[in-house]
Amino acid sequence: MNAIAVVLFLAGAGSWIEFRLKSDLLEESTRDLQMRAHLVNDAIARSQRPPQEEVQHLAEVGGTRITIIQRDGTVVADSEAMAANMENHGERPEVRDALARGVGSAIRYSDTRRSDMLYVAYAADGQAQVVRVAIHLEQVNARLRVAEHTILLTVAALFIAGMGLSFLVARFIVKPIEAMRSAAQEIARGNLDATIEMTRRDEFGELVAAFNTMSRELKSRVGQIDANRRELSAIMDNMAEGLLLVDSDGVIAVNNRAAARMLESKDSSLAGSRLWEIIRLPEVDELLASLPNLTEPRRIWVEDRTHSQRRVLAFVATPLFDTGKGERHAVLLISDATEDQKLLEMRQDFVANVSHELKTPLTSISAYCETLLDGADKDETVRRPFLEKIQVNSARLTKLVSDILNLSRLESGMGDESRKQIDLNDLVARSVQRHADVADQKNVKLSMHPMAEPAIALVNDEDMTEAVDNLITNAVSYTQAGGSVDVTVSRNAYELQVEVKDTGCGISAEALPRVFERFYRVDKARSRALGGTGLGLAIVKHVALKHGGHVEADSEVGVGSSFRVTLPAMPTQRE
Ligand code: ADP
Numbered sequence: 001m002n003a004i005a006v007v008l009f010l011a012g013a014g015s016w017i018e019f020r021l022k023s024d025l026l027e028e029s030t031r032d033l034q035m036r037a038h039l040v041n042d043a044i045a046r047s048q049r050p051p052q053e054e055v056q057h058l059a060e061v062g063g064t065r066i067t068i069i070q071r072d073g074t075v076v077a078d079s080e081a082m083a084a085n086m087e088n089h090g091e092r093p094e095v096r097d098a099l100a101r102g103v104g105s106a107i108r109y110s111d112t113r114r115s116d117m118l119y120v121a122y123a124a125d126g127q128a129q130v131v132r133v134a135i136h137l138e139q140v141n142a143r144l145r146v147a148e149h150t151i152l153l154t155v156a157a158l159f160i161a162g163m164g165l166s167f168l169v170a171r172f173i174v175k176p177i178e179a180m181r182s183a184a185q186e187i188a189r190g191n192l193d194a195t196i197e198m199t200r201r202d203e204f205g206e207l208v209a210a211f212n213t214m215s216r217e218l219k220s221r222v223g224q225i226d227a228n229r230r231e232l233s234a235i236m237d238n239m240a241e242g243l244l245l246v247d248s249d250g251v252i253a254v255n256n257r258a259a260a261r262m263l264e265s266k267d268s269s270l271a272g273s274r275l276w277e278i279i280r281l282p283e284v285d286e287l288l289a290s291l292p293n294l295t296e297p298r299r300i301w302v303e304d305r306t307h308s309q310r311r312v313l314a315f316v317a318t319p320l321f322d323t324g325k326g327e328r329h330a331v332l333l334i335s336d337a338t339e340d341q342k343l344l345e346m347r348q349d350f351v352a353n354v355s356h357e358l359k360t361p362l363t364s365i366s367a368y369c370e371t372l373l374d375g376a377d378k379d380e381t382v383r384r385p386f387l388e389k390i391q392v393n394s395a396r397l398t399k400l401v402s403d404i405l406n407l408s409r410l411e412s413g414m415g416d417e418s419r420k421q422i423d424l425n426d427l428v429a430r431s432v433q434r435h436a437d438v439a440d441q442k443n444v445k446l447s448m449h450p451m452a453e454p455a456i457a458l459v460n461d462e463d464m465t466e467a468v469d470n471l472i473t474n475a476v477s478y479t480q481a482g483g484s485v486d487v488t489v490s491r492n493a494y495e496l497q498v499e500v501k502d503t504g505c506g507i508s509a510e511a512l513p514r515v516f517e518r519f520y521r522v523d524k525a526r527s528r529a530l531g532g533t534g535l536g537l538a539i540v541k542h543v544a545l546k547h548g549g550h551v552e553a554d555s556e557v558g559v560g561s562s563f564r565v566t567l568p569a570m571p572t573q574r575e
Contacts, residue, residue, distance in 0.1 A: 037122035051077040094121040192219040242334035294319040312341040361393035403535040410542040425450040445484040456570040467543040470536035471500040479504035507555040
């Protein structure tokens, strides 16, 4: 490429020099011939010799062809031809110009001399003849060739010098620039490992070193940014809450996986979508509309009515902030608050139920007390039964409060630390023992079926005793005289089970799934009459769950019920 440019430049320069030289030579020759024509004209004017003779003499001396032409074009004399044989020269351009302006010149092929000639004609004012001198163009060309050779040699020398220079330029300037350009392109394409291999001590060497340092620095910065980005996206994607970055129009800029899941989008990226088109809830519209006025985070709970299953979503919106890209965005956190809402409602129900349950015995107690104070205490026949009623209701209250406290203790997780390895055979035997009298009185056959080997479980003695007590109390209570209650401890590879099976009244299929709910009773009046609080099975369930186990119940109305508490087993000594 460089060579072509140098050749073209030198060829152009050479041609131009040659052209200039040629035109200068011709100009100079023309001027020389003009001068000669003057001299010839003067010489002929002064000469005594006939024109033909004089012309030949002067031509020999001057080395030029000389022609004398009359104004009418008739050739009078010619140094190289017979004038008489020559045609009229009046129309020769140089002669015409000389006659018109005094001098004229022309380059033409001469038939007489059979070569290209340079003619110059001169006509002095008032003279009857025109003097024409001519030289062979070959004479001019010979000088030109000498000049051409010189030019060619110069051009060749310049070409070699140019090539050498361009080689040096390519080697020392273009090559490093090219290397830097391709490395920069590599970096722009994302290959941050691109460096330049070059060891030079000049400015280019310094430039290359600076470039390589810049490339390494860039790689480390990009790596740092990439690590930060990955860390951030790992945090975002592992968040349980849905996270959205939205602008004031509700257009989503960024979201995490949880947000896409909660908004039930098929695409994991919601960027560019409008939140109010994805989730059409007036509360969310209102929250978005309030963003420009927010000064502190705002939290709302929304029941998603568009959903088939009951779903409550909690939205927390931050005030709008500048993202640094000239945009204003807010962060929206979405969490599934369905369980929280249920818990809240359960608590509210529980408080209402507790108040109600407490109110009934308290009202009775206060009514009996009032009646006694109003004078009934004087009446022996009334006083004792009234006091007994007060006692029964107080006991009921005590049982209720103790059950409530137990339940809340179980829920709070207190007592977990006091678990011990306990043989359930012993624990269940003690409980059966405690209920033996009541069962006897009711004529219910209460039997215990322990395991042959120890049934070791890691349990809180008090809680587990409470659970087994509740199951046996229920079984004995809801079994009529003549019936039986069988308490069995058994084990499979990993689990221990305590089963309390009775031949009592049984529970209907509709009621069975609800018996573990707090305050749920199949027959309220009967439960109360039997001293039940409606919390017994709720306590059993909590104890089982707290110990990593579960409860089950089977029942058939009129046939009997079976309640089973299953717990993880501890390995026995023999294992
Ligand atoms: P309660 O204090 O009323 O016994 P529980 O939570 O222990 O409360 O039991 C809830 C309800 O389940 C009881 O009211 C009763 O209707 C029913 N139930 C519990 N155990 C039995 C059983 N062994 N046989 C029949 N019904 C039972």
